[in-house]
Amino acid sequence: MAAKIAYDDVQVGTELPARTFRVNRATLVRYAGASGDFNPIHWDERFAKEVGLPDVIAHGMFTMAEVARVVTDWTGDPGSVVEYGVRFTRPVVVPNDDQGATIEVSGRIAAKLDDHTVRVDLTATSAGRKVLGMSRAVVRLA
């Protein structure tokens, strides 16, 4: 493992570089194929509305993957992730238009732990509302 961030160089409260990720219908079709999750709520508007959703929604695991990038881009080594968890509290609604949706992600160090690890608390919002709760990663730094 070769994180490029040193444990001794970070403090509780250190902010990770924030990112914005775009997602449109094509993104979801592609993610469905790559992940094997073909639930029609992620690509079929008619089906999504039938089951009470406002529109097609992104796979929760797609959002979880994007949020992780804020952490792995920061450490420089995806192998630095020791733990990672989220709660899916609100869907990312993806309209069928040119824009799609955006997911805005920020993170900050919430605790310095043993063995060169830190806990990063993450926030993800879409359309101005939080879409994840309890979104946390523990990563091992250099």
Add this chain to the structure above:
Amino acid sequence: MALDQSFVGRSYPPTEPYEVGREKIREFAEAVGDPTPAYTDPEAAKALGHRDVIAPPTFVFAITYRAAGEVIEDPRLGLDYSRVVHGDQRFAYNRPVRAGDRLSVTSTIESVTSMAGNDILDIRGDVHDEAGEHVVTGWTKLVARAAGEA
């Protein structure tokens, strides 16, 4: 319908190994738009100390969820899959998943609860490689929404 509480603690036999391929990792990384070289370039992965290209942290979900399918679809449990949403997801890694891994998953039902008519199922998936070494554990919380609730 309330789920059968006697399923708590039940483990299912390990799955047949899933062989992790470089191109499958590449496909996944491209699908999430992540250009991290260690996902596609073996030399970049080696420079970070990994034996081969590694997978993004959430890649393994496709493997653990497929294994959980055996639990979810177990008719004796009585879960209404058409009403299931993904509540929580968590992973604890011993090392990253990498190309060449042959991964087997043992699924265990950690809890079965009912809340406000919703059935809540917690499934743990312990992932081991061919040598029997632990690679990662995933915890998946599934919520089957109460019938009649849109």
